[in-house]
Amino acid sequence: MKPHAAKHRGKGFTQLLRKLCLRHGLSHENQKLVLRFVWVTFFIGVLLLISAALVWLLEHQGSASNTIESFWDGIWWAIVTVATVGYGDKYPITGMGRVVGMMLIIIGFASLSVFTGLIASLFLEDRLKGAKGLKQLRLNNHIVICGWNNTGHFFLRALIDKGMEGTELCLVLNESPEFFESLESKYPSLSLSFVRGEASQEDVLKRACVSSASQVIVLADHNLPQNAVDDRSIIVANAVHYQAKKDRVFVQLINTENKQLLHRIGIFNTLVWDDLGGNLLANNVLNMHNMNIFSRLAKDSNCHFSTVEIDSGFYTRQYQELVDHLFHNEGMLVLGLLSREPELELDSIFDDDASAIDQFIKSTLSRTRRMQSEDKSSIRINPPRDSIVQENDLAIILR
Numbered sequence: 086m087k088p089h090a091a092k093h094r095g096k097g098f099t100q101l102l103r104k105l106c107l108r109h110g111l112s113h114e115n116q117k118l119v120l121r122f123v124w125v126t127f128f129i130g131v132l133l134l135i136s137a138a139l140v141w142l143l144e145h146q147g148s149a150s151n152t153i154e155s156f157w158d159g160i161w162w163a164i165v166t167v168a169t170v171g172y173g174d175k176y177p178i179t180g181m182g183r184v185v186g187m188m189l190i191i192i193g194f195a196s197l198s199v200f201t202g203l204i205a206s207l208f209l210e211d212r213l214k215g216a217k218g219l220k221q222l223r224l225n226n227h228i229v230i231c232g233w234n235n236t237g238h239f240f241l242r243a244l245i246d247k248g249m250e251g252t253e254l255c256l257v258l259n260e261s262p263e264f265f266e267s268l269e270s271k272y273p274s275l276s277l278s279f280v281r282g283e284a285s286q287e288d289v290l291k292r293a294c295v296s297s298a299s300q301v302i303v304l305a306d307h308n309l310p311q312n313a314v315d316d317r318s319i320i321v322a323n324a325v326h327y328q329a330k331k332d333r334v335f336v337q338l339i340n341t342e343n344k345q346l347l348h349r350i351g352i353f354n355t356l357v358w359d360d361l362g363g364n365l366l367a368n369n370v371l372n373m374h375n376m377n378i379f380s381r382l383a384k385d386s387n388c389h390f391s392t393v394e395i396d397s398g399f400y401t402r403q404y405q406e407l408v409d410h411l412f413h414n415e416g417m418l419v420l421g422l423l424s425r426e427p428e429l430e431l432d433s434i435f436d437d438d439a440s441a442i443d444q445f446i447k448s449t450l451s452r453t454r455r456m457q458s459e460d461k462s463s464i465r466i467n468p469p470r471d472s473i474v475q476e477n478d479l480a481i482i483l484r
Contacts, residue, residue, distance in 0.1 A: 122203045129196050133163045136189040143182040153177065167193035222278055224294045227253035231284035231321050233260070234307035236337060241272050247386040250274045255293045257284045284321045287328075295328045303336040315343045322352055382483075392423055392479040405470040407480060417482040421466040425477045 137159030144153040153159050153175050162175045166189055177183050230237060233256070244252055255278045258264070265279040282289035284303070295301055303321050305314045315338050322336045335354040336347055344355050368375040382388065399407050404422065411417040464481070465472075 122200075125196060125200050125203060129167070129193070129200060132189070132193060132196065133160065133167065136163045136166075136185055136193075139185045140177050140182050143179050143185065144177050153182075163189060163193075166190060167197055169194065220280075221292050222255060222280065222294050224253055224255060224278065225297045226299045227255055227278075227294070227297075229255045229257060229293050229295055229298045229301045230304060231257045231301065231325070232304040232306040232318065233258050234304055236304055240302075241268075241275060243384070245272070245274060246384070247389070251276065254278065255280060255298070257282065257289060257293050259283050285317075285324045287324065290324060290328055295325060298329060299333065301325050301329050301334045303334070305337045305339055311339065314339050319343065319346050322347055323350055326350055326352060388484055390420070391482055391484055393417070393482055395474060395478055395480050397476075399474050400476050402474055403470065404468055404472040404474055407474055408470075411480060411482065417480075417484060419480050419482055421464060421481045422468060422472075422474070423479040423481055424463045424465065424475060425479065 137156060139159075140153055140162060141156050141159035145155070153162055158175050162177075165172050165175075166186060177186050230240075237256075241254075244250065244254075253276045256265070256268070257280045259282060262281075265277075265281075269277055280289060280293040282292070284290065303318050303325065306317050309317055318336055318338060322334060325334055331351040332354070334352050335356065336352060338344060338347075338355055338357045339359075341357045341360045344357070347353070347355055365376055365379060368379075382390070393411075395407065399410070408419045411419050466481070
């Protein structure tokens, strides 16, 4: 019964270790390495205890200064012996004590070699998976980039030019490890991580920690034919919006007509170069300096557009007062207001004691709102000076 009980406890301990490994997202290969590491550590610990106890029993009656007089002396001698340090302050003198020492040296050295090999394997496996883009990342408030084209290169260079090298970036690409290495060597000052795989797959997005990302940028894939680029971007965006907030998803499109397909799933942050470029050229017709001004604002590292929260003391006050306050006290040039329409809370309409039909309506509305979000923000550039600042407004500024 006792061997059976010990075997059962061993299996239970192994299952507990496997559960802990699964909880931390370790792969099957890493799980095996961790299990071997734990068992080898346990074996070395037992070996040290047994050797210390035996040598103490055989040597404790000696009177010399180097005699192993206590169990803790035995532990010290066993650790020093296994580690091949060999201080020589404590060592066995009797014949049987030296036999125990020789066995400890042989078995301990072999076990310690396995122990160090497993540690090296764990670090090497983690390093190799990271280089290949197969590692589960642990990131938060980072930027995820799905897909790649020349825009990606300009984006990374702009981060460096604007002094944002500390921004953590994760690239989700179905490229070779050599491609990742080339980007690392080209942008050594940036904090780059890689996840290899197709960005439309749920497990790939989870490895990139999309749910905790501050922004997810979907770039038009340069490896696809022109007529299939937007289809791929929309598919990826659809996969991303189940894990990330929709207002944090930004999609680059080729054709402006495809924006409506993204609007249906609640993604309104889209960039179409032809659309943007056409408007810039049209503005340049009105004033030939517009193109240079916009280009300078976009590239200048010392000034940029932003939005800031408005102090509650300015609610219901005139826009001119806000402009004067931010300019004179904060050095901010206010360009306009961004109004966010407040979300209507369904719980304020239907309480927990509502009837079955009310609960059904509440459930249907909540599902519909998740499926089809509306753009609930409006931008007012240079509104009338006597406009009233509302509670849900943000100030659009030029720093």
